[in-house]
Amino acid sequence: MHFQWYPGHMTKAKRMMQENIKLIDLVIELVDARVPMSSRNPEIDELGKNKARLILLNKSDLAEDRWNDAWAEYFKAKGFSVVKVNSKKGGGIKSIQGVIQEACKEKIERDRKRGILNRPVRAMVVGIPNVGKSTFINALAGKACTKTGNKPGVTKGKQWIRLNKNVELLDTPGILWPKFEDQTVGLRLAFIGSIKDEILQKEELALDMIGFLQKNYAGVLAEKYGIDESGDAFTCLKNIAESRHCLVRGNELDTDKAAMLFIDDFRNGRLGKLTLEFPQDYD
Ligand code: G4P
Numbered sequence: 001m002h003f004q005w006y007p008g009h010m011t012k013a014k015r016m017m018q019e020n021i022k023l024i025d026l027v028i029e030l031v032d033a034r035v036p037m038s039s040r041n042p043e044i045d046e047l048g049k050n051k052a053r054l055i056l057l058n059k060s061d062l063a064e065d066r067w068n069d070a071w072a073e074y075f076k077a078k079g080f081s082v083v084k085v086n087s088k089k090g091g092g093i094k095s096i097q098g099v100i101q102e103a104c105k106e107k108i109e110r111d112r113k114r115g116i117l118n119r120p121v122r123a124m125v126v127g128i129p130n131v132g133k134s135t136f137i138n139a140l141a142g143k144a145c146t147k148t149g150n151k152p153g154v155t156k157g158k159q160w161i162r163l164n165k166n167v168e169l170l171d172t173p174g175i176l177w178p179k180f181e182d183q184t185v186g187l188r189l190a191f192i193g194s195i196k197d198e199i200l201q202k203e204e205l206a207l208d209m210i211g212f213l214q215k216n217y218a219g220v221l222a223e224k225y226g227i228d229e230s231g232d233a234f235t236c237l238k239n240i241a242e243s244r245h246c247l248v249r250g251n252e253l254d255t256d257k258a259a260m261l262f263i264d265d266f267r268n269g270r271l272g273k274l275t276l277e278f279p280q281d282y283d
Pocket residue numbers: 058059060061062085086087088089127128129130131132133134135136
């Protein structure tokens with residue numbers, strides 16, 4: 001499968017990021033807990049150097065708990081603060097404010113030594129499309145937030161959300177461009193729905209995912225669809241089509257439809273908690 005990205009979007013996203021990152025003390029980077037590496041863009045490390053760094057394993061409700069823990073350890077060992085969150089349901093959100101203070105303690109101490117007291121930490125949320133940035137900002141800011149900046153009659157500037165007296169959050173998240181450094185990364189981003197469906201061949205995607213599940217999560221397909229999952233990936237897909245009555249005229253199996261249904265089941269967590277990449281495969 002060949003993946004494309006649009007250089008125009010990429011250039012604009014990068015320019016925005018470079019501008020906004022100058023204004024902040026802390027980068028809050030959201031990754032998808034199911035694919036924590038493929039959903040990062042490694043350039044954020046260069047862009048965010050000299051900033052405090054917090055990684056959120058978002059959508060942790062859709063990934064396997066033991067791997068969430070293993071990934072948290074992996075990133076902590078690299079010097080990041082890490083929190084597992086479920087932005088949709090609010091899981092892990094309460095601990096964030098404390099973690100932000102902890103992640104920025106060097107900056108707060110530097111300020112204190114220079115006589116700057118009570119200057120709030122300024123933070124920005126970043127991540128690739130669909131990773132949950134807006135959901136997270138809403139969950140964190142809730143209803144109690146006050147917007148600062150952009151007062152009537154004042155030149156249009158950045159909007160900051162005051163979370164409390166110690167923390168302000170830039171209200172527009174930074175969009176990181178996905179990085180298709182190889183086929184596997186592209187496939188994983190497609191699985192989680194970060195690549196637009198129109199440019200995907202659903203059946204090929206489904207076959208790849210079936211292969212992955214057969215290897216890493218034996219029994220999941222059999223249990224979910226009540227099928228024999230021991231054959232090759234295409235046989236499995238046909239079995240899914242049969243079990244879910246995906247048929248085209250003449251009662252032929254509609255594997256395209258089955259592929260869509262299967263991918264949708266995965267994306268929405270109906271196949272259970274599944275992690276698609278593991279820390280031991282990275283340095
Ligand atoms: P973005 O700003 O990074 O582009 O992402 P956005 O917040 O729009 O979230 C993308 C999708 O991911 C949304 O689903 C959102 O509900 C879902 N999402 C965000 N965080 C979590 C999480 O922690 N767990 C789960 N399970 N889902 C999460 P959607 O299908 O676009 O909308 P909806 O069905 O929720 O209305």
